[in-house]
Amino acid sequence: MTRLPFARPSLLFGSVAVAVALLMAACGTGPIPGQSSSQTSTSTSSQTSTSGGCTAASAKTAVTVDATNSFKFVPASVCLKVGGTITWKNVGNLPHTTTDIASLAANSANAELPKGAVGWNHSLAPGASYSLKFTVPGAYKYFCIPHELLGMLGQITVVS
Numbered sequence: 506m507t508r509l510p511f512a513r514p515s516l517l518f519g520s521v522a523v524a525v526a527l528l529m530a531a532c533g534t535g536p537i538p539g540q541s542s543s544q545t546s547t548s549t550s551s552q553t554s555t556s557g558g559c560t561a562a563s564a565k566t567a568v569t570v571d572a573t574n575s576f577k578f579v580p581a582s583v584c585l586k587v588g589g590t591i592t593w594k595n596v597g598n599l600p601h602t603t604t605d606i607a608s609l610a611a612n613s614a615n616a617e618l619p620k621g622a623v624g625w626n627h628s629l630a631p632g633a634s635y636s637l638k639f640t641v642p643g644a645y646k647y648f649c650i651p652h653e654l655l656g657m658l659g660q661i662t663v664v665s
């Protein structure tokens with residue numbers, strides 16, 4: 506009968522723990538210790554960014570991204586042709602946002618814009634959609650303001 510008053514804080518701690526675990530996992534992929542000194546640092550040569558596999562041939566001109574009740578953007582990663590349009594649609598019954606403005610992020614790494622691109626922040630009420638045309642090529646990372654720490658994140662690669 507008595508509801509746990511700590512339900513929300515512990516949920517938040519849970520996602521922080523997940524984030525920390527992910528950070529630690531990322532640290533684990535660093536340069537291999539014990540490598541001989543004959544090699545000078547070549548570790549930062551191939552950064553796995555969002556552009557992997559997105560080419561002009563595979564890019565789409567119109568993509569719909571669902572914002573779901575399970576705190577996901579589906580698909581989470583979009584390969585778009587420059588001038589193409591993404592339409593976000595809230596297919597659940599919880600309010601979401603699509604946002605790419607670093608100052609609105611809990612973790613600014615979740616907001617990324619190519620040089621010259623303008624950020625956006627639009628709310629998505631249940632059932633609502635919002636369309637945006639992408640004219641600047643590059644890598645974008647965006648998020649949902651209320652669910653950023655639950656991992657509601659998306660990526661867009663725009664190629665010309």
Ligand SMILES: [Cu+2]
Binds near residue numbers: 601602652657
């Ligand atoms: Cu959301």
